[in-house]
Amino acid sequence: xxxxxxxxxxxxxxxxxxxxxxxxxxxxxxxxxxxxxxxxxxxxxxxxxxxxxxxxxxxxxxxxxxxxxxxxxxxxxxxxxxxxxxxxxxxxxxxxxxxxxxxxxxxxxxxxxxxxxxxxxxxxxxxxxxxxxxxxxxxxxxxxxxxxxxxxxxxxxxxxxxxxxxxxxxxxxxxxxxxxxxxxxxxxxxxxxxxxxxxxxxxxxxxxxxxxxxxxxxxxxxxxxxxxxxxxxxxxxxxxxxxxxxxxxxxxxxxxxxxxxxxxxxxxxxxxxxxx
Ligand code: NAP
Numbered sequence: 001x002x003x004x005x006x007x008x009x010x011x012x013x014x015x016x017x018x019x020x021x022x023x024x025x026x027x028x029x030x031x032x033x034x035x036x037x038x039x040x041x042x043x044x045x046x047x048x049x050x051x052x053x054x055x056x057x058x059x060x061x062x063x064x065x066x067x068x069x070x071x072x073x074x075x076x077x078x079x080x081x082x083x084x085x086x087x088x089x090x091x092x093x094x095x096x097x098x099x100x101x102x103x104x105x106x107x108x109x110x111x112x113x114x115x116x117x118x119x120x121x122x123x124x125x126x127x128x129x130x131x132x133x134x135x136x137x138x139x140x141x142x143x144x145x146x147x148x149x150x151x152x153x154x155x156x157x158x159x160x161x162x163x164x165x166x167x168x169x170x171x172x173x174x175x176x177x178x179x180x181x182x183x184x185x186x187x188x189x190x191x192x193x194x195x196x197x198x199x200x201x202x203x204x205x206x207x208x209x210x211x212x213x214x215x216x217x218x219x220x221x222x223x224x225x226x227x228x229x230x231x232x233x234x235x236x237x238x239x240x241x242x243x244x245x246x247x248x249x250x251x252x253x254x255x256x257x258x259x260x261x262x263x264x265x266x267x268x269x270x271x272x273x274x275x276x
Pocket of ligand 1: 066106109130131132133134135136155156157160194195196197198199200202203204205220221222244245247248249251
């Protein structure tokens with residue numbers, strides 16, 4: 001008799017919109033892994049109890065999404081260096097049968113999508129990151145490792161951007177500011193929207209002069225329609241405007257390889273996702 005498939009899932013609130021079951025289902029089929037992957041809609045008050053119950057009853061791994069990424073870092077017994085650095089976790093797994101390991105694959109996902117899928121060079125460039133929440137925390141260190149000339153982090157709440165810049169200061173040339181800062185006048189090589197504005201149908205209120213015909217714009221958010229930020233970037237003449245589908249698939253592939261020790265091919269899954 002075949003053993004029961006290993007249990008995985010994504011935990012968030014809300015989570016009904018998540019594409020992770022679709023993506024991990026295709027990865028499992030492609031790599032012939034016996035696993036099931038479910039959605040768990042769990043409010044913050046029940047997060048810890050639900051995660052403990054899942055792992056106590058044989059669960060092997062969880063993806064963690066809004067609003068639980070910081071709480072997940074707090075409940076893991078051990079963090080990988082990149083999760084520790086980010087202070088946020090998007091991947092949990094059981095190790096040594098009773099310990100929970102927390103990892104963060106968001107930054108790796110963005111860097112792989114930018115470099116491998118989209119052919120974007122990060123080294124030597126001037127980058128603007130809009131937003132200073134969990135996603136910005138996750139992508140800062142992997143981007144700084146690629147040695148951009150400068151990263152400016154700008155946030156609606158300026159103090160959060162300044163605090164983030166101070167926290168990561170030893171990793172590279174990094175400045176934090178608000179959207180109305182005098183630093184935000186000249187154009188950038190790459191603008192990454194790591195705010196949740198697109199999900200609210202909104203665009204961060206920044207000057208159009210930040211975009212020129214050499215600027216690549218990347219929205220971490222994704223939608224079957226163009227996101228508001230992608231529309232904003234295109235209307236101001238950027239050279240390319242991308243949205244976060246590729247990052248979504250790449251961060252999932254990194255989680256999958258952490259869990260299963262096998263790296264799935266992402267290109268066919270990204271194609272299937274976009275065609276679905
Ligand atoms: P978060 O921790 O809640 O942070 C939200 C950020 O957005 C904060 O900086 C907040 O500014 C800002 N913000 C919210 N509404 C805004 C508005 N209307 N105008 C300007 N700024 C606004 O969220 P997160 O986890 O960082 O996620 C951010 C985005 O990244 C979401 O759209 C998420 O779906 C996306 N994401 C995508 C992937 C992927 O794989 N593609 C992975 C991770 C995240 P304040 O500090 O001023 O409140």
